[in-house]
Amino acid sequence: MKKAINLEELIRQFCQAVGFSANGFASPVLDVKYQQHLETWLSNGNHADMNWMKKNVRERTDLTIRFPWVKSVLVVAENYFSDYPNRHDKAVIARYSRGEDYHRILEQKLQKLLTTLKTVDSSIIGKTYVDTSAVMEKAFAVSAGLGWQGKNATVIIENVGSFCFLGVLLLNREFPVGAETPNRCGSCEKCLKSCPGNAITEPGFIDTCKCNAYLTIENKGAFSSEEKSSLNGCLYGCDICQCACPWNHLWARQATETRYFNHSEMLDRSLSDWEKLTVAEFQDLFQNSPIRRVKFERFRRNIAALRSR
Numbered sequence: 001m002k003k004a005i006n007l008e009e010l011i012r013q014f015c016q017a018v019g020f021s022a023n024g025f026a027s028p029v030l031d032v033k034y035q036q037h038l039e040t041w042l043s044n045g046n047h048a049d050m051n052w053m054k055k056n057v058r059e060r061t062d063l064t065i066r067f068p069w070v071k072s073v074l075v076v077a078e079n080y081f082s083d084y085p086n087r088h089d090k091a092v093i094a095r096y097s098r099g100e101d102y103h104r105i106l107e108q109k110l111q112k113l114l115t116t117l118k119t120v121d122s123s124i125i126g127k128t129y130v131d132t133s134a135v136m137e138k139a140f141a142v143s144a145g146l147g148w149q150g151k152n153a154t155v156i157i158e159n160v161g162s163f164c165f166l167g168v169l170l171l172n173r174e175f176p177v178g179a180e181t182p183n184r185c186g187s188c189e190k191c192l193k194s195c196p197g198n199a200i201t202e203p204g205f206i207d208t209c210k211c212n213a214y215l216t217i218e219n220k221g222a223f224s225s226e227e228k229s230s231l232n233g234c235l236y237g238c239d240i241c242q243c244a245c246p247w248n249h250l251w252a253r254q255a256t257e258t259r260y261f262n263h264s265e266m267l268d269r270s271l272s273d274w275e276k277l278t279v280a281e282f283q284d285l286f287q288n289s290p291i292r293r294v295k296f297e298r299f300r301r302n303i304a305a306l307r308s309r
Contacts, residue, residue, distance in 0.1 A: 005120050008175050014116060015076060018109050019256050021160045022077040024144030024178035028063040028070040028170070034139040035061040037204070044201075047208055060134045067170060069125055072177075074169040075137065075144040077155070078106060081163035081252045082261035084268070090306060091271040094213070094237025095163060097290045098267055099260040104288070106130045106167045114169060125172040130165070137166040145178025151203035152191035152241040156184075161248040165260075184247070194244035197230035212238035216302050217294055223305045235274065235302050236291055263289065274303050 015023040038057060041047070059065045063073065080102065086092055096102065110128040117124045129135045138155050142148060147157035154162035158181070185203070192200045199210035208214045212234040215227055223231075232240065242248055255261065266285070277285075279296045286292040291299070 014113050020076045021079045022146045022157050024146050025175040026073045026140045026144035027177050028073050030061040060136050069172045070170045071174040072171045073140050075141045076167050077164040079255045080260040081255050084264040088270045090233045091235045092233045093267050094239050098264045099262050100288050101290050102165045103130050110167050110169050127170045130167040141166050148181045148183040153206050156247050159251050161251040162242050190244040191241040194240050196232040228305045
């Protein structure tokens with residue numbers, strides 16, 4: 001008689017083989033505290049002009065509303081940290097965007113896992129998400145026991161830190177859910193105090209309008225004088241609060257997936273060098289990079305804002 005394949009064990013082995021830093025299962029229906037947190041954050045206007053976040057709030061914490069077949073949510077984390085030194089502190093690009101587009105890399109790995117599972121059991125249904133929808137990856141990661149959510153709202157994973165990408169795979173199979181990890185931030189407020197725009201208004205709440213990551217990426221308008229002064233050398237994205245975190249000082253290690261930082265050297269340029277960038281060079285340099293989403297005009301706006309402050 002053919003031995004039945006243990007799907008949970010197969011998933012765990014796959015995650016280890018492809019180099020995921022952590023993995024775990026969560027229920028597709030989050031605890032009500034996550035919905036309450038989201039509703040408070042939205043009611044405070046912390047979402048800036050990203051009004052799409054106000055839509056379908058309940059569906060974001062209960063995935064069975066949109067996908068009735070979902071019984072488990074596999075959450076994976078992949079370390080992207082690189083200790084490549086940035087020599088130009090007046091034109092800093094966040095670590096997560098110093099390599100190839102993480103959406104594609106992580107999506108490919110999760111799709112490969114789903115294909116493997118379907119080969120074993122053709123009745124399996126699954127759907128992958130990597131930071132491209134309204135799925136609350138961080139809340140599901142905490143619910144799955146991957147780590148705890150720090151005061152700067154990032155997920156901190158033991159022996160890894162917070163420099164991680166998160167991805168989810170919805171499955172029509174039920175697996176044992178993880179136990180939530182105790183929050184170990186204690187009385188530390190280094191991330192709050194390090195933020196140049198004071199965007200962390202209270203533990204776990206980010207005023208997006210004041211966050212350099214939002215200002216340099218999502219914000220489509222011009223910078224005010226106050227916003228320019230708070231950029232603190234951030235050309236694209238911001239790592240300041242993560243760099244201040246003691247847990248990252250202890251746990252952050254070079255990622256094994258080199259595609260996440262293989263553009264580090266070519267992106268380590270002075271502000272003067274970035275000012276010479278042409279449209280054609282921008283398109284060539286960022287053709288497989290998350291930076292391409294801001295397009296040339298907004299990237300040039302960021303350069304000009306750093307020069308004029």
